[in-house]
Amino acid sequence: MNVFRIVIHILILYAFYWTGVWIQGVLQLPIPGSILGMLLLLAVFIFTSATPKWIQEGSGLLLGNMPLLFLPVTAGLVIHGELFSVLGAVLVTAVFISTLLVMGTGSWVSQYLLKKRREHRE
Amino acid sequence: MNEWWTGVAAIAGTMMVYAASKRMYRRFPAPLMLPIVTGTIVIILFLLISGIPYNAYMTGGQWIESLLGPAVVALACPLYEQRHLLKRYSVPILSGIGTGAVIGIISGLVFTRAAGASKEWAAAVLPKSVTTPVAMDITTTLGGDAPLAAMFVMVAGIGGVVVHAQVMKAVGVTDPVAKGIGMGSAAHAIGTAKSLENSETEGAVSSVAMTVSAVIVAFLAPLAGNLFL
Numbered sequence: 001m002n003v004f005r006i007v008i009h010i011l012i013l014y015a016f017y018w019t020g021v022w023i024q025g026v027l028q029l030p031i032p033g034s035i036l037g038m039l040l041l042l043a044v045f046i047f048t049s050a051t052p053k054w055i056q057e058g059s060g061l062l063l064g065n066m067p068l069l070f071l072p073v074t075a076g077l078v079i080h081g082e083l084f085s086v087l088g089a090v091l092v093t094a095v096f097i098s099t100l101l102v103m104g105t106g107s108w109v110s111q112y113l114l115k116k117r118r119e120h121r122e
Numbered sequence: 123m124n125e126w127w128t129g130v131a132a133i134a135g136t137m138m139v140y141a142a143s144k145r146m147y148r149r150f151p152a153p154l155m156l157p158i159v160t161g162t163i164v165i166i167l168f169l170l171i172s173g174i175p176y177n178a179y180m181t182g183g184q185w186i187e188s189l190l191g192p193a194v195v196a197l198a199c200p201l202y203e204q205r206h207l208l209k210r211y212s213v214p215i216l217s218g219i220g221t222g223a224v225i226g227i228i229s230g231l232v233f234t235r236a237a238g239a240s241k242e243w244a245a246a247v248l249p250k251s252v253t254t255p256v257a258m259d260i261t262t263t264l265g266g267d268a269p270l271a272a273m274f275v276m277v278a279g280i281g282g283v284v285v286h287a288q289v290m291k292a293v294g295v296t297d298p299v300a301k302g303i304g305m306g307s308a309a310h311a312i313g314t315a316k317s318l319e320n321s322e323t324e325g326a327v328s329s330v331a332m333t334v335s336a337v338i339v340a341f342l343a344p345l346a347g348n349l350f351l
Contacts, residue, residue, distance in 0.1 A: 013192035020195070030344030032259030034194035035337055041198040052199035059196035062189060066311065067158040068140040069190045070254050072132075072183030074158060074276075075165040076269035079176050083273060087239060092277050094233035095250050099278040099308050100289055102226040102251050106331075107295040107304030110218025114211070114297055 002057065009058020016041045125181055132182025139164050153280045156312065158254075190255040194336075197253075201333045204326055208334075211299055211327075218300065219331050222307035223338040226251040227346050241351045246270035248343045250278045252336040253310040260340055264347040275310065282309025283316045298323040306331025 020037025023029070029036070044050050052059065062069070077083060143157040143164065169179060180187075201208075208215060227248055234244040245266025249257040254275045261271035282305065290301055298321050305313040306328035314332050318325030 010189070010192055013195045016195045017191035021191070030263055030348065031340050032194075032256060032263060034191045034259055035256060035340040037191070037195040038198045038333075039337065041195050042202060045198065045202040052202055055196075055199070058192075059199045062193040062196050063200070065140070066193055066253075066255070067144075067156070067161065068137065069186055069193055070158065070258070070272055071136055071140060071161050071165060072180060072187045073190075073254075073258060073268055074162040074272045075169065075179065075183070076176060076267075077162065077273060078166045078169050080267065080269055080273075083270065087237060087243070090237045091234065091239060091243060091247055091274070094230075094237060095247060095274045095277045096281045098226055098229040098233060099251065099282050100285060101229050102222040103282055103286065103289050103304040103308035104293045105225045106218045106222030106307045107290060107300045108293045109221045110211075110214040110303045111295045111297045111300035113214035113217055114299060117214070 006057045006061055009055040010062065012055055013041075013058060013062070125178075128178055129182035129185070132179050133185055135168075136165065136183065136186055139168075153283050153312070153316075156280070158276060159280070190258075194253075194255045194259075197333045197336070200329055204330045207326060207330055214299065215303060215327070215330065216334070218303040219307045219335050220338060222251070222304070223335055223342060226308070227339065227342055231346060231350050242266045243270070244351050245347060247274055248347055249339055250274040251308050251310065252339045253332055256336040256340055260343050263344050264351065276312070279309045279312030282313045286313065286316065299327050302327030303331045307335040310335075 016037040017034055018037075019040060020035070021033030023036050024031065024033040045052065082088065139161050140157060143161040146160060147155050147157050169176060230248045230250065231244070234247050239247070242265065245264035246261050248264065249260035249271060252260070252275070254272050257271045257275045258268035262268055286301075286305055286309070289304065290296070295301055295304065301320070302317050302324040305317045305324070309316075310332045314325060314328040317328035
């Protein structure tokens with residue numbers, strides 16, 4: 001009956017996804033419907049007695065195999081030859097540098113605040 | 123009927139490629155051996171050699187892709203399970219992730235403009251520090267191409283894993299919570315997998331940072347994109 005449960009769990013996740021997409025459409029929001037659906041599910045966990053255990057099999061399967069789900073999309077690079085250009089190489093470098101900046105500043109700020117709070121407590 | 127069989131073959135083939143590349147990664151766990159890297163290369167080579175058009179492949183591929191939406195929704199589960207971390211370190215965690223998200227978007231805007239990139243390219247670069255399905259959604263919202271977004275997300279993830287230790291040294295960060303925040307908000311799921319190898323705390327914080335960062339960037343990137351692109 002495991003397959004049956006997995007299907008039900010994924011259908012529940014779909015229901016939240018489509019609700020998110022619907023809200024996005026109705027309110028004309030620029031935020032992706034998937035993120036709205038995620039926040040909605042989070043709200044249900046917080047404000048009701050529902051827990052992630054209820055949909056564990058389905059959510060675990062999807063989260064554990066995420067790369068499979070975007071393989072068809074990344075294979076779309078086959079029709080994006082423009083990535084293999086000077087601009088493409090420049091932007092790959094830019095993304096790499098930006099990643100260093102995000103990582104360095106994010107960590108530094110949080111460590112600074114963590115230290116400050118610990119000193120405050122002592 | 124023919125199209126139906128193409129679709130079934132595409133789904134079965136993609137799953138087989140994924141299973142094989144996952145097994146390969148388990149034997150050779152290096153960042154460039156990630157299933158998404160090797161799997162993508164194998165499928166692209168297969169399409170190029172066999173001459174099957176991408177659109178024909180996608181008659182099946184779209185069914186797999188359609189599971190991405192529910193997968194993003196499912197991120198609420200690990201986030202909820204780690205809520206004690208968010209409560210305990212709310213200020214350092216949210217400030218760190220917020221700083222990273224803002225720096226990522228601003229540097230993305232500055233670099234793409236300096237490089238003279240078009241709006242389509244910039245739309246694919248802006249959300250590069252968040253997990254692939256969310257980044258693709260943001261890029262599509264901004265009028266860019268999802269595959270390009272996925273490519274830049276991989277560059278950020280793999281690049282982030284490779285340099286994480288050196289960056290932490292350079293900025294003098296030793297706290298596992300702070301380390302996890304840098305990893306999760308810059309290198310998303312690929313980085314989180316690495317952080318889980320480093321320590322349990324770092325991994326848990328990284329997974330929280332990745333999801334919270336996805337939410338923040340999902341709100342900020344479209345705003346920045348509409349204003350500056």
